[in-house]
Amino acid sequence: MDDLLLRQQVALSLIPGLGPKRTRELISLFQDPMEVFRAPIQDFQSLSFFNKSIYQALHGAEIMAQADKVIQDCQRLHIEITFIQDAQYPHRLRNCEDAPIVLYTQGKPLQFSPFVFSIVGSRFTTPYGVQFVKDFLQAIQSHPVTIVSGLAYGIDETAHQTCNELGINNVACLAHGLHTIYPALHRGMANDIKKNGGLISEYCPGIFADKERFPMRNRLIAGLADATLVIESMRNGGSMITAQFAQAYNRDIFALPGKISDSKSEGCNYLIQQNIAALISDIPDLLKELGIKQQLEIEFEPPQLSENGDNIVRTLRQYRELHVDELQILCGLSSSHFAAALFELEISGIIQKLPGNRVSCTH
Numbered sequence: 001m002d003d004l005l006l007r008q009q010v011a012l013s014l015i016p017g018l019g020p021k022r023t024r025e026l027i028s029l030f031q032d033p034m035e036v037f038r039a040p041i042q043d044f045q046s047l048s049f050f051n052k053s054i055y056q057a058l059h060g061a062e063i064m065a066q067a068d069k070v071i072q073d074c075q076r077l078h079i080e081i082t083f084i085q086d087a088q089y090p091h092r093l094r095n096c097e098d099a100p101i102v103l104y105t106q107g108k109p110l111q112f113s114p115f116v117f118s119i120v121g122s123r124f125t126t127p128y129g130v131q132f133v134k135d136f137l138q139a140i141q142s143h144p145v146t147i148v149s150g151l152a153y154g155i156d157e158t159a160h161q162t163c164n165e166l167g168i169n170n171v172a173c174l175a176h177g178l179h180t181i182y183p184a185l186h187r188g189m190a191n192d193i194k195k196n197g198g199l200i201s202e203y204c205p206g207i208f209a210d211k212e213r214f215p216m217r218n219r220l221i222a223g224l225a226d227a228t229l230v231i232e233s234m235r236n237g238g239s240m241i242t243a244q245f246a247q248a249y250n251r252d253i254f255a256l257p258g259k260i261s262d263s264k265s266e267g268c269n270y271l272i273q274q275n276i277a278a279l280i281s282d283i284p285d286l287l288k289e290l291g292i293k294q295q296l297e298i299e300f301e302p303p304q305l306s307e308n309g310d311n312i313v314r315t316l317r318q319y320r321e322l323h324v325d326e327l328q329i330l331c332g333l334s335s336s337h338f339a340a341a342l343f344e345l346e347i348s349g350i351i352q353k354l355p356g357n358r359v360s361c362t363h
Helices: 003-014 019-030 033-038 052-058 061-077 127-139 155-166 184-193 213-223 238-248 263-273 283-290 292-297 307-319 324-331 335-347
Strands: 080-083 102-107 115-121 145-149 169-173 197-201 227-231 252-255 321-323 351-354 358-361
Touching: 003 019, 003 033, 003 061, 003 080, 003 102, 019 033, 052 061, 061 080, 115 127, 115 155, 115 213, 115 238, 127 155, 127 227, 127 283, 145 155, 155 169, 155 184, 169 184, 169 213, 184 197, 213 238, 227 238, 227 263, 238 252, 238 263, 252 263, 252 283, 283 292, 307 321, 307 324, 307 335, 307 351, 307 358, 321 324, 324 335, 324 358, 335 351
Parallel strands: 115 145, 115 227, 145 169, 169 197, 227 252
Antiparallel strands: 080 102, 102 197, 321 358, 351 358
């Protein structure tokens, strides 16, 4: 990647007073991050939030010096930087309006499987919740699934540890820079996660965890996944925040019911009562609801495809569904070759068009 472009991408994420939503408006207005830094101040007038201090920050030496330090720290710590316009940026998260402009990662957390599920729950577990997580993960062990959680004590810890033992791809979303691990006792677990997935944060190295960053971290847990499973939660637990984000992102939510006298299940029971989450009755039904067994049990022999058509199908099966622009970039095809192959697949019934100019495989 061009060094100047990377500096500007990181700098955009560091501008005071912007944040993800406003920065995305900037990018949408100018298309290219470089143009944001080149444009005269009058070109920003259509943005309701824009002011002179933001323009001065964009053109000041300080923000570029900060970006340079972040990049140097990332190189030293073997941290990858992914910008929201990059092809490898997780498409599920990109569809969330408050998605981070930049992701910092270690390991291979962006190589998601066709099915991505978040598992969250209380730090104070019971054998009931712990056993369910283990049973569920054993049931999906042979399927192409990625599990997302938050590396916290309790249910998160059980999910990550079991995934590591079973070799299941799993991703930990952190509320701090990747120069450290919180809680410190989970450093060994974090290293093991990088063997079967990786670590993700929106915070650059040097940023430490504080209570205000954990709710922001929870939106990543919800936004990266197709569905969120809440396994034991108090009524005011952090998992309830993750469920709120999942609901706002129009993602599926499932909750494990518990005794009405058990405070650790109060949040789950509330989600079910309010029709926010579907009740988890047993694992076979949950797998059916998640679409795992149905899709994987169908044997499908596609007709003979062109090389470009085969390229598109293989890519779609990896990501489940994609915007056509993302699909073309990932396939590396010219516009004419891509359009011809896409038409071939559509009339063959192998792919289907979805709202929002997105496509998916029918099988």
